[in-house]
Amino acid sequence: MKLATLKDSTRDGRLIVVSRDLTRFADAGEVPTLQAALDDWSAIAPKLARIAERLEEGSHLSEPFDPRTVHSPLPRAYQWADGSAYVNHVELVRKARNAQMPTTFWTDPLMYQGGSDTFLASCDPILAADEAYGIDMEGEVAVIVDDVPMGAPPDQAREAIRLVMLVNDVSLRGLIPDELAKGFGFFQSKPSSAFSPVAVTTDELGEAWKDGKLHLPLLVSLNGSPFGRANAGVDMTFDFGQLVAHAAKTRSLTAGSIIGSGTVSNKRDGGPGRPIDEGGDGYSCIAEIRMIETIEHGGPRTPYLHFGDVVRIEMNDRHGASIFGAIEQTVQRCDGDRRQ
Amino acid sequence: MKLATLKDSTRDGRLIVVSRDLTRFADAGEVPTLQAALDDWSAIAPKLARIAERLEEGSHLSEPFDPRTVHSPLPRAYQWADGSAYVNHVELVRKARNAQMPTTFWTDPLMYQGGSDTFLASCDPILAADEAYGIDMEGEVAVIVDDVPMGAPPDQAREAIRLVMLVNDVSLRGLIPDELAKGFGFFQSKPSSAFSPVAVTTDELGEAWKDGKLHLPLLVSLNGSPFGRANAGVDMTFDFGQLVAHAAKTRSLTAGSIIGSGTVSNKRDGGPGRPIDEGGDGYSCIAEIRMIETIEHGGPRTPYLHFGDVVRIEMNDRHGASIFGAIEQTVQRCDGDRRQ
Numbered sequence: 182m183k184l185a186t187l188k189d190s191t192r193d194g195r196l197i198v199v200s201r202d203l204t205r206f207a208d209a210g211e212v213p214t215l216q217a218a219l220d221d222w223s224a225i226a227p228k229l230a231r232i233a234e235r236l237e238e239g240s241h242l243s244e245p246f247d248p249r250t251v252h253s254p255l256p257r258a259y260q261w262a263d264g265s266a267y268v269n270h271v272e273l274v275r276k277a278r279n280a281q282m283p284t285t286f287w288t289d290p291l292m293y294q295g296g297s298d299t300f301l302a303s304c305d306p307i308l309a310a311d312e313a314y315g316i317d318m319e320g321e322v323a324v325i326v327d328d329v330p331m332g333a334p335p336d337q338a339r340e341a342i343r344l345v346m347l348v349n350d351v352s353l354r355g356l357i358p359d360e361l362a363k364g365f366g367f368f369q370s371k372p373s374s375a376f377s378p379v380a381v382t383t384d385e386l387g388e389a390w391k392d393g394k395l396h397l398p399l400l401v402s403l404n405g406s407p408f409g410r411a412n413a414g415v416d417m418t419f420d421f422g423q424l425v426a427h428a429a430k431t432r433s434l435t436a437g438s439i440i441g442s443g444t445v446s447n448k449r450d451g452g453p454g455r456p457i458d459e460g461g462d463g464y465s466c467i468a469e470i471r472m473i474e475t476i477e478h479g480g481p482r483t484p485y486l487h488f489g490d491v492v493r494i495e496m497n498d499r500h501g502a503s504i505f506g507a508i509e510q511t512v513q514r515c516d517g518d519r520r521q
Numbered sequence: 522m523k524l525a526t527l528k529d530s531t532r533d534g535r536l537i538v539v540s541r542d543l544t545r546f547a548d549a550g551e552v553p554t555l556q557a558a559l560d561d562w563s564a565i566a567p568k569l570a571r572i573a574e575r576l577e578e579g580s581h582l583s584e585p586f587d588p589r590t591v592h593s594p595l596p597r598a599y600q601w602a603d604g605s606a607y608v609n610h611v612e613l614v615r616k617a618r619n620a621q622m623p624t625t626f627w628t629d630p631l632m633y634q635g636g637s638d639t640f641l642a643s644c645d646p647i648l649a650a651d652e653a654y655g656i657d658m659e660g661e662v663a664v665i666v667d668d669v670p671m672g673a674p675p676d677q678a679r680e681a682i683r684l685v686m687l688v689n690d691v692s693l694r695g696l697i698p699d700e701l702a703k704g705f706g707f708f709q710s711k712p713s714s715a716f717s718p719v720a721v722t723t724d725e726l727g728e729a730w731k732d733g734k735l736h737l738p739l740l741v742s743l744n745g746s747p748f749g750r751a752n753a754g755v756d757m758t759f760d761f762g763q764l765v766a767h768a769a770k771t772r773s774l775t776a777g778s779i780i781g782s783g784t785v786s787n788k789r790d791g792g793p794g795r796p797i798d799e800g801g802d803g804y805s806c807i808a809e810i811r812m813i814e815t816i817e818h819g820g821p822r823t824p825y826l827h828f829g830d831v832v833r834i835e836m837n838d839r840h841g842a843s844i845f846g847a848i849e850q851t852v853q854r855c856d857g858d859r860r861q
Contacts, residue, residue, distance in 0.1 A: 192560055192775070192776075220532055257599045257775055258599070259597045259598070259599060259637055259638035259639075260636055260637065260638035262636070262708070265705075283702075283703075286703075289703075291703055291704075291705055292705065292708050293634075293705040293706060293708070294633075294634045294635065294636055294706065294707065294708055294711075295634065296600060296602070296634055296772065297599055297600065297637070298599035298600035298774060298775040298777075298778050299599075299772055299773050299774065299775050308671065309771065310671075310672060310771070314771070331648065331650075331712075331855055332650060332855060353771060356771070361704055361705075362623075363623075363626075363629075363631055364631075364701055364706075365605075365631055365632065365633040365701075365706045365707065366633060366634065366704075366705045366706015366707065367634065367705065367706065368602070368632050368633070368634055368767075368768070369767070369770045369771045370771075371634075372671075372771040372772040373772045373773075427708075427709070428708070430709045431649065431650070431654070431693060431696070431709045431710075431712040432636065432639055432712040432713045433639050433713075434638060434639065435532070435597055435638040435639050436532075437638075438638050515671055515672060
């Protein structure tokens, strides 16, 4: 089934069940929010599944679905931890600055603790005070888990995955070097992330969901031009079970915790990949093409995002139908006093 | 007023109003949880204040208050960001490993993004799989804020502070070096934090709350012996207004976001401080005394926490009465499969 959160007068919105083709939705009835559903998933999921079934049959009252009317599936969450499972991407970052990547990066997942209190809706603008911050998108896949006990191994963690979404993990590249140099990781350089309009259960993904990975291309475009179509199931060194287990190693995770894959990145033929207009699969963030430009030409050529630029992130099934709906965001200058 | 969250069958517990002397409590009536109160603070706070008034007068139905029956004021939160406002502490860490601290640390707050999905109650055990993790307490002060818009300056951020608490920011020192070396900050080395039984409004603190700082000693004890009594208002390089503004520089903060001070640490007479039994003010974490031992004796002498050790963190008002109730936690081995 596919779930979304309708914007209303509350901070957490109203849970709705969306049809497979993303054209219609039905109210989730007695379950007010997605967090409430996740808090008691084993009891509530079957009820939502029955609504979804009747919605597909056309036997449930429904309304037209418009992705512009929804929040992120969880408008705010208790946990957002983002891995860097595509180690190829990390290796390229290092190579661009002539640094060696530690070999442990292939066995011990890299993960950062994100902020989860003010997510952006899929069509919300990306707000920043200054283009000089080096505004970038990062196209990713993320999962929402049920409760995960401390120390759960990857197999158990994989079983706790309830929903899958797409993410734009907005990054301010210009702020990253100084912030990481302070030694405590990202903070100001990782502003609010945006999620796909719809979150889907793994059974909805069919054969594309296998071994804790989503085996489909992530379609990233910039101002209407294709920018990336890397396959999220390829070159993912750590599957979601391993990422969730990493997050739960020294503490339990509460139901509704979101764990991200990191920027989807394919290596392809042992090389660093090619832009789409050169026949390659392109990139899921601007930083990666700039790294390749740096390696090949001695410096970056593609600029980071400008105010007015439009980023689109989507994933289609094998029949070309959008699974999660599209993240489509315009970069805008922050007026400095906008309450969310 | 003083607010707490009674444990019940729900994940977020039930909001209660606690008497100033921490002996009695009253139900918060129509407001189910502390997060619900924070989500609509300007409307709800006056109602809670009236309950608090009647509780003090003895004209409101009440029950005996037992800190062992409450959660952390927010059992899970949408945001937990912890500063390092006592730069003295940071300087000592560096000195112990013969490293220079960048001078920008005196002007640009150090802050890490914490995990907020599974806080510990004030009397919950500190669970860890292995003593070799180097289990340590960190005694701190934290504030809960209302909505803070992106880019809010320190003055505006200071006005958004609604509640004050104490924190034990549990740290696994043995995991920190390898984790920070990966470059993305803390994750596994910062397991769930515990908060004081009660959160209090700033007006409740009287003259002790001034200029965004709490001017009282933080009493830390280990296995019943005094370990630290550093004054939280002394040597705090950045006040809470500055810390909140730092957290909100590139994104808004939602109501209920928690911002921590970092380990309270006093420099005293230009030196590194003395243990309490040598007439000093002691320390709010074991790492700090180990740093001083390293500087003075070439190596640490005080061990990190063992299973069975008891940590207590409290703060008294000028009359010796506990303001927030005590954090009192026993370190226990995690059985590897405990759901919270």
